[in-house]
Amino acid sequence: MPKSKEYLSDSDDSSEEEVKSKKKQKREREDDNKMTKDEKKPAKKAKTEDETVWDLGNNRQVNVRNFKGKYYVDIREMYYDKDGDLKPGKKGIFLTMQQWQKFMDVVEEVDKVAKSKS
Numbered sequence: 494m495p496k497s498k499e500y501l502s503d504s505d506d507s508s509e510e511e512v513k514s515k516k517k518q519k520r521e522r523e524d525d526n527k528m529t530k531d532e533k534k535p536a537k538k539a540k541t542e543d544e545t546v547w548d549l550g551n552n553r554q555v556n557v558r559n560f561k562g563k564y565y566v567d568i569r570e571m572y573y574d575k576d577g578d579l580k581p582g583k584k585g586i587f588l589t590m591q592q593w594q595k596f597m598d599v600v601e602e603v604d605k606v607a608k609s610k611s
Contacts, residue, residue, distance in 0.1 A: 558587075566593045 546556040552571045557564055569585030588596065 552582075560587075564590055566590075 546554050548554055553569070554571055555566065555568050558567045559565075566588045567581075567585065568588070570582045571579050572582045574580045
């Protein structure tokens with residue numbers, strides 16, 4: 494049976510304040526992550542130690558990654574870690590070099606069809 498307000502301890506009030514504080518912090522992080530139209534930047538390359546990364550905007554990136562001694566093209570949606578570091582998300586595709594080459598063989602044709610539809 495739930496306690497009435499008169500029997501709640503001070504610790505219950507502090508936990509409610511903690512929840513409010515966490516919600517406020519989450520809203521502030523979301524506001525920081527929103528970009529206005531003027532703030533959006535074109536795709537650019539950023540080189541890390543072993544990888545070159547191309548930013549596609551909207552937290553999406555492309556890079557060529559070495560995994561278990563083989564190279565892959567990784568097109569992925571990113572997310573922010575609690576420390577503010579950009580980490581790979583679950584949404585994405587990891588293409589072998591053979592798959593990437595097949596994709597590149599049809600990209601002009603796909604582009605023509607896409608332009609005709611828009």
